Amino acid sequence: MKTVFVTVGTTRFDELIESVTSSEVAQVLKARGYERLVLQVGNGSFVPDAASCAYLSVQAYRFKESIAEDMKQADLVISHAGAGSCLEALGAGRPLLVVVNDKLMDNHQLELARQLHMDHHLLYCTCSTLTETLKNMDLSVLQPFPPGRPEHFANFLDKALGVK
Amino acid sequence: MLVEELLAAVGWTQQASLTDAASLPVCLLCVSVGGHTTEIMRLMESLSAAYTPRHYVIADTDKMSEDKIVAFEKDRSPFTINRIPRSREVHQSWSSSVVSTLNALRYSLPLLFRLRPDMVLCNGPGTCVPLCIAGLLLGILGMKKVHIVYVESICRVQTLSLTGRILYLLSDYFFVQWCSLRDKYPKAIFLGRLV
Numbered sequence: 001m002k003t004v005f006v007t008v009g010t011t012r013f014d015e016l017i018e019s020v021t022s023s024e025v026a027q028v029l030k031a032r033g034y035e036r037l038v039l040q041v042g043n044g045s046f047v048p049d050a051a052s053c054a055y056l057s058v059q060a061y062r063f064k065e066s067i068a069e070d071m072k073q074a075d076l077v078i079s080h081a082g083a084g085s086c087l088e089a090l091g092a093g094r095p096l097l098v099v100v101n102d103k104l105m106d107n108h109q110l111e112l113a114r115q116l117h118m119d120h121h122l123l124y125c126t127c128s129t130l131t132e133t134l135k136n137m138d139l140s141v142l143q144p145f146p147p148g149r150p151e152h153f154a155n156f157l158d159k160a161l162g163v164k
Numbered sequence: 165m166l167v168e169e170l171l172a173a174v175g176w177t178q179q180a181s182l183t184d185a186a187s188l189p190v191c192l193l194c195v196s197v198g199g200h201t202t203e204i205m206r207l208m209e210s211l212s213a214a215y216t217p218r219h220y221v222i223a224d225t226d227k228m229s230e231d232k233i234v235a236f237e238k239d240r241s242p243f244t245i246n247r248i249p250r251s252r253e254v255h256q257s258w259s260s261s262v263v264s265t266l267n268a269l270r271y272s273l274p275l276l277f278r279l280r281p282d283m284v285l286c287n288g289p290g291t292c293v294p295l296c297i298a299g300l301l302l303g304i305l306g307m308k309k310v311h312i313v314y315v316e317s318i319c320r321v322q323t324l325s326l327t328g329r330i331l332y333l334l335s336d337y338f339f340v341q342w343c344s345l346r347d348k349y350p351k352a353i354f355l356g357r358l359v
Contacts, residue, residue, distance in 0.1 A: 087318070
């Protein structure tokens with residue numbers, strides 16, 4: 001079953017959860033071949049139940065020890081702009097759509113999401129443009145996100161400190 | 165005579181330089197909850213076994229990092245976990261941050277004096293400022309050269325964190341992970357994305 005995984009990390013983002021379970025968005029997802037919606041709602045004010053969406057099968061929870069499994073099984077990840085969530089989705093090689101919470105005060109976390117979008121690693125929208133973005137999105141333009149290279153750091157330090 | 169006695173009382177001894185083949189780099193690592201911890205663990209994975217022992221320093225309010233560290237270092241390297249009061253909570257005011265940082269310094273100084281690390285490695289939590297200041301003091305007093313190594317978080321693309329802005333001035337090696345920051349901060353070292 002083609003699955004969409006929605007995550008808000010350790011924050012709350014009620015507007016996203018409401019939008020993504022709305023019939024408008026659900027119909028678009030269904031039309032694009034998605035059948036299952038898994039929602040990690042964090043500290044949100046409500047946890048949608050299985051009946052909350054007529055078009056898709058819904059599963060929702062607040063937190064898990066690790067969301068790695070849900071990430072791995074997702075065909076599409078919809079996430080808030082948190083760095084941890086973005087990096088985890090990209091690290092799992094999943095197509096990623098970041099929804100920016102424009103109600104939050106200017107948040108330095110947006111710097112990373114913006115840069116990753118400019119580098120074509122993820123798609124980017126707000127709750128109000130979510131439906132349109134999902135309708136028109138082309139996931140094939142997304143570039144794979146290569147892992148960081150901590151060994152460059154280690155080699156530099158070894159030379160600088162004279163470590164054999 | 166009196167000076168020597170005083171120095172002996174506070175445990176002052178000559179320390180071998182790092183380039184002495186017999187000594188291994190003793191590290192002091194500052195970790196904090198969440199993304200900072202994940203990033204520093206990834207950096208630690210790449211460091212050779214020569215960097216030992218490892219002394220982790222965490223804020224006294226941090227419950228989650230200890231488990232992560234223990235799981236990571238098991239069977240890897242001798243390590244200790246040390247706690248100091250947190251320097252600053254997110255959104256804490258300037259004036260109370262100065263007070264809480266000074267309080268953390270009260271714990272950092274004896275810790276650094278006791279451990280005498282060759283290197284302090286940190287990546288952003290406010291907890292690291294008093295540790296780095298204590299490390300610098302060790303050098304100023306002629307007790308030990310402590311290399312201050314700071315790696316700014318991958319989240320910082322255009323602007324430095326507050327800790328980054330402070331440690332840009334105090335550190336020996338300051339790493340950024342995006343070239344836009346290297347352009348703004350010429351002293352920074354850019355080797356691409358590290359984590």
